[in-house]
Amino acid sequence: MTTVTTDPIYGSRGNWIARAESWMDARGKGAWIAAMVLGFIFFWPVGLALLAYMTWSKRMFSSKSCSRKSSRSMMSRSTGNSAFDAYKADTLRRLEEEQGNFEAFLERLREAKDKAEFDQFMNDRAKQDDTATGA
Numbered sequence: 675m676t677t678v679t680t681d682p683i684y685g686s687r688g689n690w691i692a693r694a695e696s697w698m699d700a701r702g703k704g705a706w707i708a709a710m711v712l713g714f715i716f717f718w719p720v721g722l723a724l725l726a727y728m729t730w731s732k733r734m735f736s737s738k739s740c741s742r743k744s745s746r747s748m749m750s751r752s753t754g755n756s757a758f759d760a761y762k763a764d765t766l767r768r769l770e771e772e773q774g775n776f777e778a779f780l781e782r783l784r785e786a787k788d789k790a791e792f793d794q795f796m797n798d799r800a801k802q803d804d805t806a807t808g809a
Contacts, residue, residue, distance in 0.1 A: 706724070706728055709724055710724040710725050710728065
């Protein structure tokens with residue numbers, strides 16, 4: 675008697691394409707690119723098909739590497755060492771605070787640059803109006 679095990683995500687284990695896709699996703703965008711390059715080297719239609727699939731499924735242009743877990747969820751996992759977990763939480767909190775401060779600094783810098791450019795524009799315009807009316 676043969677039993678077919680089922681995968682909760684892809685159904686029956688006989689679906690090798692779904693298993694290959696899952697395996698590649700677990701290894702990230704680099705694995706997809708390597709498979710595409712090898713496809714072009716050994717049989718160009720395979721490489722072309724992989725390129726089309728990666729573009730169609732948005733694997734090529736996504737900011738995350740395929741369907742890997744986000745680094746945020748990986749960082750929130752407990753290691754079992756309470757001292758290290760406390761240190762990690764404090765460091766992450768401090769880094770997030772520094773990131774917020776830096777983004778606020780950049781925003782103030784952009785606003786100051788925009789204001790300086792606008793003031794320069796207004797000064798140049800006023801000079802042009804003065805020379806046009808005074809001539």
